[in-house]
Amino acid sequence: MKFFTIKDVAERTGISAYTLRYYDKEGLLGFVERSESGIRLFTEKDFEPLYTITCLKKSGMPIKEIRGFMELFLQGNETIHDRYELFCRQKESLQKQIEELQEMLAVAEYKCWYFEEAEKRGDIDWYKKLPEEEIDPRILEFNRKVRDFRGE
Amino acid sequence: MKFFTIKDVAERTGISAYTLRYYDKEGLLGFVERSESGIRLFTEKDFEPLYTITCLKKSGMPIKEIRGFMELFLQGNETIHDRYELFCRQKESLQKQIEELQEMLAVAEYKCWYFEEAEKRGDIDWYKKLPEEEIDPRILEFNRKVRDFRGE
DNA sequence: CTAGAACTTAGAGTATACTCTAAGGCAAGA
DNA sequence: TCTTGCCTTAGAGTATACTCTAAGTTCTAG
Numbered sequence: 001m002k003f004f005t006i007k008d009v010a011e012r013t014g015i016s017a018y019t020l021r022y023y024d025k026e027g028l029l030g031f032v033e034r035s036e037s038g039i040r041l042f043t044e045k046d047f048e049p050l051y052t053i054t055c056l057k058k059s060g061m062p063i064k065e066i067r068g069f070m071e072l073f074l075q076g077n078e079t080i081h082d083r084y085e086l087f088c089r090q091k092e093s094l095q096k097q098i099e100e101l102q103e104m105l106a107v108a109e110y111k112c113w114y115f116e117e118a119e120k121r122g123d124i125d126w127y128k129k130l131p132e133e134e135i136d137p138r139i140l141e142f143n144r145k146v147r148d149f150r151g152e
Numbered sequence: 153m154k155f156f157t158i159k160d161v162a163e164r165t166g167i168s169a170y171t172l173r174y175y176d177k178e179g180l181l182g183f184v185e186r187s188e189s190g191i192r193l194f195t196e197k198d199f200e201p202l203y204t205i206t207c208l209k210k211s212g213m214p215i216k217e218i219r220g221f222m223e224l225f226l227q228g229n230e231t232i233h234d235r236y237e238l239f240c241r242q243k244e245s246l247q248k249q250i251e252e253l254q255e256m257l258a259v260a261e262y263k264c265w266y267f268e269e270a271e272k273r274g275d276i277d278w279y280k281k282l283p284e285e286e287i288d289p290r291i292l293e294f295n296r297k298v299r300d301f302r303g304e
Numbered sequence: 305c306t307a308g309a310a311c312t313t314a315g316a317g318t319a320t321a322c323t324c325t326a327a328g329g330c331a332a333g334a
Numbered sequence: 335t336c337t338t339g340c341c342t343t344a345g346a347g348t349a350t351a352c353t354c355t356a357a358g359t360t361c362t363a364g
Contacts, residue, residue, distance in 0.1 A: 005310075006310090006312095011303075012302055012303035013301060013302070014303075016352085016353080017311095018352070018353050019351085019352065019353080021312090021313090022352060022353085025313095026351095035360090037311090037359075038311085038312060038313090038360090039310095039311055039312070039359095039360075039361090040311085047298055047301060047302040050301070051297065051301040052263075054301065055256055055259045055260075058252060058253075058256050059253070059260065062351090063350075064350095076276060077274065077276050080270045080274075081271055083263075084264060084267035084268055084271060087260050087263040087264045088264055090260045091257060091261060091264060094253055094256055094260055097253055098250055098253050098257065100210060101210075101249055101250045101253065102250060104207055104210050104246055105246040105247065105250065107207045108211065108239050108242045108243040108246055109243060111204075111242075112236060112239045112240055115232055115233075115235050115239060116236055118232045119233055122232075123229065124228060124229050145203065146200050149199060149202070149203040149206065150164055150165070150196075150199040150203075151163075151164035151165065157340075157341075158340090158341075158342095159340070168322085169340095171321085173342090174321075174322060177343095178321095187330095189329075189330060189331095189341085189342085190329090190330095190343090191329095191340095191341055191342075192341085192342090214321090215320075215321070
């Protein structure tokens with residue numbers, strides 16, 4: 001059986017040894033074996049749960065919740081349904097996050113366009129000089145978003 | 153001229169008064185006027201930069217960088233190009249974030265499917281009993297991702 | 305067998321972003 | 335005028351997620 005030291009795992013995964021120890025302290029690495037003297041003995045098969053932890057982190061899940069998932073993982077077959085449900089919720093959460101970022105991307109695209117136009121005209125308030133009916137719909141839509149934010 | 157108190161703004165935008173004061177302290181609200189006695193006098197037009205701050209926050213920009221943007225905003229016409237470039241970078245950052253979340257969504261979808269199958273069979277390691285050529289390509293792809301993470 | 309590298313733990317320190325408390329100031333209605 | 339409620343500031347406290355230090359232990363190569 002080939003074992004990996006914490007340093008090996010850190011180098012391979014890009015998670016620092018400090019962080020791996022911190023994760024262990026927080027109860028995320030219950031699956032990692034130890035030698036008699038207490039040294040962590042990572043194995044080949046430990047990379048899968050480590051990858052799952054990384055994915056849950058990137059999905060915005062806090063460490064305490066990941067801990068909950070890892071506890072289910074350690075309990076084996078009995079918790080399959082709970083883990084299924086957890087990933088269902090995770091899917092929904094990710095869909096919402098993606099939608100929000102797409103909305104923010106739309107704003108950033110608008111701002112790019114707006115400032116490009118402003119630069120051409122050398123005036124930040126360029127559109128205010130146009131007659132109402134000549135105002136670009138993108139501006140009207142952004143203003144609608146601001147009104148919405150303002151809570152009219 | 154109609155003024156809004158910090159409480160009004162908090163209620164309308166959903167940003168707490170504490171947070172608004174914190175943003176001010178961090179130099180994000182330089183555009184907000186004050187009465188002679190020092191009370192913040194928010195106006196109708198202040199909601200647009202507040203919305204922009206909210207968008208930058210949701211895009212994952214740290215307060216210190218937002219402060220930099222607000223400084224450009226206060227300087228007016230001369231900084232149009234810098235602000236254009238800032239939103240261009242923001243656009244790229246958002247595209248990368250969305251891509252990453254989409255990758256995480258794919259993992260969550262895989263996990264949902266995997267656990268659903270595992271639940272049907274009552275065995276977490278169900279696929280390991282199948283002959284190599286019968287293993288679902290989704291499993292092979294996930295395992296490839298894990299190998300990739302492991303840094304082969 | 306010993307040097308040195310890498311391992312261990314406990315606990316302190318850092319960064320970010322709030323969140324709240326304390327002490328006091330201002331403004332409007334009874 | 336006084337009470338009430340919202341305003342102000344400074345600064346302390348909280349939560350999260352690391353990140354590092356110190357002191358000591360273990361492993362490996364010469």
